[in-house]
Amino acid sequence: MSSLTLYTPAGVLAKSQPLKRAAKRLGQLGFEVEIDADALARHQRFAGDDATRLAALHRVAEAAPSVALASRGGYGLTRLLDQIDWALLARAVERGTRWVGHSDLTSLHLGLLAHTKLRSAEAFGLWAGPLACDDFGREEAEGGVDEITRDCFVEAMQGLLEAVGFRTEAGFDGLHARGTLWGGNLCVLNSLLGTPHFPKIKGGILFLEDVNEHPYRVERMLLQLAQAGVLQAQKAVVLGEFSAWKKSPLDRGYTLKSAIAAVRERCPGLLILTGLPFGHVPTKVCLPVGAKMDLVVQGREALMIWGPDPAHHQHAHDCDEACSHEAEHEAKRPSSR
Incomplete structure (x- = not known):
C-alpha cells in the first residue's frame, strides 16, 4: 500500500x-x-x-x-x-x-x-x-x-501511466516533437519570470492552463513569454483548459481563439496545440513535469508519451481512453480513455 x-x-x-x-x-x-x-x-x-x-x-x-x-x-x-x-x-x-x-x-x-x-x-x-x-x-x-x-x-x-491522448485542432498531422515536459498554471509561471525559480528549459514541450483569466489576459501573458524568448525556445506549446472567465460587452467577437491566433501570428513557426484535458476543470490527466516525452499527432489525435520506448506507441488516441494502461499488450501501450 x-x-x-x-x-x-x-x-x-x-x-x-x-x-x-x-x-x-x-x-x-x-x-x-x-x-x-x-x-x-x-x-x-x-x-x-x-x-x-x-x-x-x-x-x-x-x-x-x-x-x-x-x-x-x-x-x-x-x-x-x-x-x-x-x-x-x-x-x-x-x-x-x-x-x-x-x-x-x-x-x-x-x-x-x-x-x-x-x-x-x-x-x-x-x-x-x-x-x-x-x-x-x-x-x-x-x-x-x-x-x-x-x-x-x-x-x-502506481507507475503505470505512460501516455495521455487528446483531440487537437487540424493542421498538425505528422507532428513528432521530443523534449522536456514542463509548465502548469500560466499566471503562476509568468510570475516566476526573472527570478531564480524559473527553469531555463530550451527545446521543451510547454503546457499551460488557467482559470478566471479573460482571453485578453491570456494573450498578454503568452506574449510576455514570447517577448522574453521563452515560447520560441520550445519545440511546442500545448494549451489545456482556460476556464471560468466571463465575456465582456467590449469583446465584440474577441475570444480565446482570437487570442491564440494573435500569438501565433506574432510567433511564426511556433507550434501551439490546443485541447489538452488539464486545468481547473473536473476532468484532468496527470502529467510528469520534467520528464522527457514525445508529442505525436496523427490526424487530429495527439499523444503525449513518456513510456520506456516511445517507438512502441504506434497510434495517437482520444483522451477518453488515455488513462487506461493495458499491461497485457506486448508493446505496453496504454489505451485511451
Missing part, C-alpha cells in the same frame, strides 16, 4: 469536510492516507502563517511518503520560494515521493526544476495533477470524483 500525505501549502481550507472526504476516498483507492497536522491551519487567507506552511512542506519532505498531494492551491507558495530547502525536497523525490498538484503548485514544480538536478525526472517525482479537496473532496451532489481524473491519478502513482 502506498503512503499518501495530504498537506496545505498555500490557500486556507474554508471547511474541513472536503479534506476528510478526500482522505476517505483516497483510502478506498488503496492509499495509506495521513493528514498533515497543520493541513487545516488558518492565518488570513492562508493555511497558517508562512512559517507554519514552510514547516509543513519540509515535514512532508522529511517523511518522504510515496505521494505528497496538496489539498488545494490558491496563493501562498510564492511567499515561501526563497526559504524552501530545495535539496530536502529533491531528496524526498530520490526516496520515491511524488509531489502532485496544479494551480499554485506550479511554482513548487518549477522551483524544483530550477534549483535541483531533477530535470530528467527519472523517478517521475513531479506530477501536474489533481488536488485533494477540489478533485477528491467534492460532494456527490457537486459531481463527486471524475472517473478519468481518478483513474489517471491512480495509474500515475
